[in-house]
Amino acid sequence: MPEMGAPPARISEVAESLSEKGHDVSVITAVPNRPLGKIKKGYDKKNYYHSYENGIHIHRVKVFLPKGLGSYFSRLITEASFFFFSFFYAFSIIRKSEVIIIQNPPLFSGLFACLVKCLSNTKVINWCSDIWPDLLIELGSLKKNSLICWSMKLIQRINFACSDSVAVTTPNSLNVLQKNYKTKNALLWRNAVDTYFFKPNKNGYDYRKEWGLSSNKFIIGYAGLHGNFQNLNTILDACKLLRNKNSKIHVVLVGDGIQKEHLNNRKLNENIENLTLFDSLERDAMPDLLQSFDAIVIPLARPMPSTIPSKFYEALAAGKPSIVVSDSEISNMVDDNKVGKIYIYGNEQSLAQEIIKLVDLDKNSFKKMGENARKLSLEFDRQKIVTKIESDLKNLLQRF
Numbered sequence: 001m002p003e004m005g006a007p008p009a010r011i012s013e014v015a016e017s018l019s020e021k022g023h024d025v026s027v028i029t030a031v032p033n034r035p036l037g038k039i040k041k042g043y044d045k046k047n048y049y050h051s052y053e054n055g056i057h058i059h060r061v062k063v064f065l066p067k068g069l070g071s072y073f074s075r076l077i078t079e080a081s082f083f084f085f086s087f088f089y090a091f092s093i094i095r096k097s098e099v100i101i102i103q104n105p106p107l108f109s110g111l112f113a114c115l116v117k118c119l120s121n122t123k124v125i126n127w128c129s130d131i132w133p134d135l136l137i138e139l140g141s142l143k144k145n146s147l148i149c150w151s152m153k154l155i156q157r158i159n160f161a162c163s164d165s166v167a168v169t170t171p172n173s174l175n176v177l178q179k180n181y182k183t184k185n186a187l188l189w190r191n192a193v194d195t196y197f198f199k200p201n202k203n204g205y206d207y208r209k210e211w212g213l214s215s216n217k218f219i220i221g222y223a224g225l226h227g228n229f230q231n232l233n234t235i236l237d238a239c240k241l242l243r244n245k246n247s248k249i250h251v252v253l254v255g256d257g258i259q260k261e262h263l264n265n266r267k268l269n270e271n272i273e274n275l276t277l278f279d280s281l282e283r284d285a286m287p288d289l290l291q292s293f294d295a296i297v298i299p300l301a302r303p304m305p306s307t308i309p310s311k312f313y314e315a316l317a318a319g320k321p322s323i324v325v326s327d328s329e330i331s332n333m334v335d336d337n338k339v340g341k342i343y344i345y346g347n348e349q350s351l352a353q354e355i356i357k358l359v360d361l362d363k364n365s366f367k368k369m370g371e372n373a374r375k376l377s378l379e380f381d382r383q384k385i386v387t388k389i390e391s392d393l394k395n396l397l398q399r400f
Contacts (some may be wrong), residue, residue: 006191006310007129009283012054014195017386019055026057026097028090028356030082036064036256048089059093064203079108086112095120098316099393102163104128107152110159117162123396126163127189130307131176132156139229139302157181165193165396173311174304187392191310192385195377197287198317200370204288211276211292217250218359220323221293223286224311226257231301233259236266237348239275242355247274249359251297254278254289290318295358302345315340316377319370323354339373 003228011027031049032040034255043049064081066074072272089249090346094100094116104110104126113124133152136142142149160166160181167187168174177183224233242249253263256279281289290296296315300307309331315322322340324330334340341354361369 002327005364009310010129010191011103013382014074014386014389015056016054017377017382021386021390023390025055026059026093028059028061028086028093030078031060033065036258037067039063039065047085054234061089065384066290075106075354076108079106082106083108083112087115089372090348091115091119094122095331096199097122098397099125101125101167102159104159105130105132107132107155107159108161111155114158114162124163124165125187125393125396126159126166128168128173128177131168131173131180134176134180135304135307137158138304138306165392166274167392170306170308176306189389189392191308191313192376192380192381192382193310193313193317195317195381198290198314198377199368200319200374201287201291204291205285207289207292207374209227211252212277213252213276216248216249217244218290218294220249220251220295220297220355221254221290222252222297222299222311223254223281223289224309226253226255226260226263229301230257230259230299231346232263232299233266234346235297235299236263236270236272236275236350237356238351239272239351241272241348243272244275245352246356249355251273252278254281254292256280286314287318290314290320293320295321295323295355297323297351298325298330300325300328300345301318303331305329308333313377313380316373316380319374319377320368321358321366321373323351323358335374337372337376339369339376 015025015027031043043060049060051058061082062085063078083196100116100122102109102113102124110126116122116124133142133149137144137149160183164186165185166177166183167189168177169189169191171188174186192362208215208219208390224230232253235253239251240378251274264277266272267277296311298309298312298315303325305328312322312324312330316339322334324334324340324342325345326342331342334342341358342355344350376378
């Protein structure tokens with residue numbers, strides 16, 4: 001899909017893998033509009049687009065993207081419009097399917113399950129990559145006793161009740177699902193990575209030359225969304241501390257998002273010379289991009305006990321040490337497997353200190369950390385996870 005971010009990558013790779021295994025796969029999605037909230041050129045003339053790509057039928061439907069209504073109500077309208085256009089243009093496809101896997105969030109996509117169950121015999125799996133509103137409460141962006149929280153929780157309960165199974169991506173999410181929603185038919189579908197696609201390769205394109213950075217620079221990299229959940233401001237604050245401590249360290253941020261302009265302005269206004277920001281690259285460029293980094297930072301605005309960003313798995317597959325936030329499932333994995341460093345979220349001094357510790361490692365220790373990362377990634381190989389998904393799909397069909 002022409003979108004950036006974890007869900008499009010995950011859905012695309014799983015769909016392609018299932019297609020390669022002989023399954024007839026269709027994907028219903030919105031026209032590309034992230035991360036800037038604008039419909040991508042070429043998808044702004046019609047309400048519905050169909051294409052056949054890599055063995056998958058892709059159905060893209062229009063969504064409304066209102067401005068000036070506040071983030072919650074704007075998102076509500078966008079999700080509701082996707083619900084409407086999906087039903088209008090693609091329900092005949094869904095009705096003929098044996099199984100429909102619904103990406104959740106958005107919450108309204110989950111409500112589609114209720115309609116499917118009422119009007120067809122299609123089995124429904126609710127693939128809940130983040131459990132809302134529980135995650136938003138964890139982040140502190142939603143009050144637990146607010147009306148919005150109550151309404152979101154009600155919608156989520158309806159989503160799960162109308163699903164034949166609910167799949168989550170982390171063990172902690174599985175615990176939340178069973179504790180807060182009493183879900184019986186719960187599945188663990190881990191996030192995964194194409195370990196062949198992201199394998200270490202010293203002969204790929206060297207972005208360092210394009211960036212004008214010498215080979216003796218130690219590059220800390222990040223490639224992904226520049227949004228509120230990432231809080232890249234902490235990285236900029238750490239850069240300001242590092243520029244007086246180690247001139248060898250340079251930070252590169254690649255991507256786009258609602259914080260990009262703000263970050264660019266900060267770099268210029270605060271003269272952060274050991275930082276460079278670049279626009280997003282196509283997904284095919286990601287392996288070479290990651291190989292151009294010495295280490296990869298996986299930033300989060302605050303600890304998310306039930307969330308492991310997909311960027312972490314890509315860093316593992318690339319054989320690169322990671323720098324991650326503390327008090328989370330991802331930090332436990334880093335600590336247990338010796339694949340990187342851990343910093344206190346939102347604390348630029350802690351981040352700067354951990355970067356320096358990484359740079360100061362002897363050559364053998366640093367190499368071993370990368371080898372550990374690559375080894376760990378094989379446990380989350382995409383084909384291995386897809387085999388489990390395929391098995392769960394077959395079990396679901398046999399159960400009913």
